[in-house]
Amino acid sequence: MPVGTAASVKAVPQHLLEALDAQIILGNTYHLYLRPGHELIRNLGGLHRFMSWPRPILTDSGGFQVFSLNELRKVTENGVEFRSHLDGSSHFFSPEHSMEVQIALGSDIAMAFDECTEYPADRTRARHSLDITLRWAMRSKQHFEAHKNERPWGLELADQTPSLFGIVQGGMYLDLRRECAERLVEMDFPGYAIGGLSVGEPRELTREIIAETLPHLPADKPRYVMGVGYPDEIAEYARMGVDMMDCVLPTRAARHGLLFTSEGRVNIKNRKYAEDQNPPDPACGCMVCARYTRAYLRHLITAQEPLAAVLNTLHNLAFYLDTMRRVRAEIELS
Numbered sequence: 001m002p003v004g005t006a007a008s009v010k011a012v013p014q015h016l017l018e019a020l021d022a023q024i025i026l027g028n029t030y031h032l033y034l035r036p037g038h039e040l041i042r043n044l045g046g047l048h049r050f051m052s053w054p055r056p057i058l059t060d061s062g063g064f065q066v067f068s069l070n071e072l073r074k075v076t077e078n079g080v081e082f083r084s085h086l087d088g089s090s091h092f093f094s095p096e097h098s099m100e101v102q103i104a105l106g107s108d109i110a111m112a113f114d115e116c117t118e119y120p121a122d123r124t125r126a127r128h129s130l131d132i133t134l135r136w137a138m139r140s141k142q143h144f145e146a147h148k149n150e151r152p153w154g155l156e157l158a159d160q161t162p163s164l165f166g167i168v169q170g171g172m173y174l175d176l177r178r179e180c181a182e183r184l185v186e187m188d189f190p191g192y193a194i195g196g197l198s199v200g201e202p203r204e205l206t207r208e209i210i211a212e213t214l215p216h217l218p219a220d221k222p223r224y225v226m227g228v229g230y231p232d233e234i235a236e237y238a239r240m241g242v243d244m245m246d247c248v249l250p251t252r253a254a255r256h257g258l259l260f261t262s263e264g265r266v267n268i269k270n271r272k273y274a275e276d277q278n279p280p281d282p283a284c285g286c287m288v289c290a291r292y293t294r295a296y297l298r299h300l301i302t303a304q305e306p307l308a309a310v311l312n313t314l315h316n317l318a319f320y321l322d323t324m325r326r327v328r329a330e331i332e333l334s
């Protein structure tokens with residue numbers, strides 16, 4: 001899933017996301033709540049209509065940003081008090097409020113409000129975080145079930161009932177991960193996410209947590225790993241049984257001139273590409289590789305042309321989506 005933080009996958013207009021055949025994008029609840037505000041989006045008919053994106057949207061719970069962008073947050077049983085990173089104003093998110101915001105946005109897949117455990121965290125800290133995440137998962141589910149039909153566009157799309165996924169936490173402790181997964185499965189969500197990864201832990205540990213947690217989540221429901229990864233990682237995780245992933249890497253790296261290609265990573269700012277007439281990736285069939293040279297992309301980013309971000313992002317997203325298409329074809333054949 002390409003990440004569309006603030007109702008935009010940075011540098012890429014929606015018609016080009018469709019041309020890339022992105023099936024679903026992610027929106028960030030925290031950012032949209034602060035700006036332009038979920039009530040404004042609700043009044044304008046929901047996020048799909050607001051940004052003119054007719055395909056599915058998954059929203060995160062806001063929890064991850066509250067924890068990663070707010071040094072001064074205050075967590076209580078009821079929820080989290082935090083200050084806006086935009087203007088310092090004070091806000092409060094509870095599981096119920098997170099559901100209310102996600103429903104107002106018109107999300108197709110909403111995420112339970114969780115406490116993302118930082119890394120490293122000792123066992124006591126991870127245990128506490130896990131317990132509060134489980135209680136918040138139940139409150140999220142109760143509120144979501146009671147209000148999920150209050151989506152902004154009324155009844156015309158009422159058959160498209162939105163879903164709420166639970167999120168497995170538990171730090172880097174395998175037994176806590178298993179316990180969290182089992183307790184969430186008892187609550188019976190239509191899909192499950194593994195959260196609290198890509199928070200600074202070594203890659204081998206990420207892989208181990210995924211491998212040990214997956215068997216405790218039902219294989220016939222979507223299993224989503226949040227916030228990963230490099231192209232080889234997403235292919236590996238998909239082969240292990242992960243159905244969904246999101247990551248800012250293809251879009252963020254593109255804006256810094258880092259291209260993911262069949263020949264490995266290409267830093268397009270490098271002087272050696274100044275007169276390179278080859279496409280960014282000779283094996284890629286995307287709209288950028290079909291038309292432009294490495295020399296041109298290097299010039300654009302060196303000259304700080306806005307088009308650099310657009311073309312680099314388009315290629316990286318195409319490369320990621322192609323990677324997943326290949327894995328899907330491989331799985332279908334096996």
Ligand SMILES: [Zn+2]
Nearest residue numbers: 284286289315
């Ligand atoms: Zn390409």
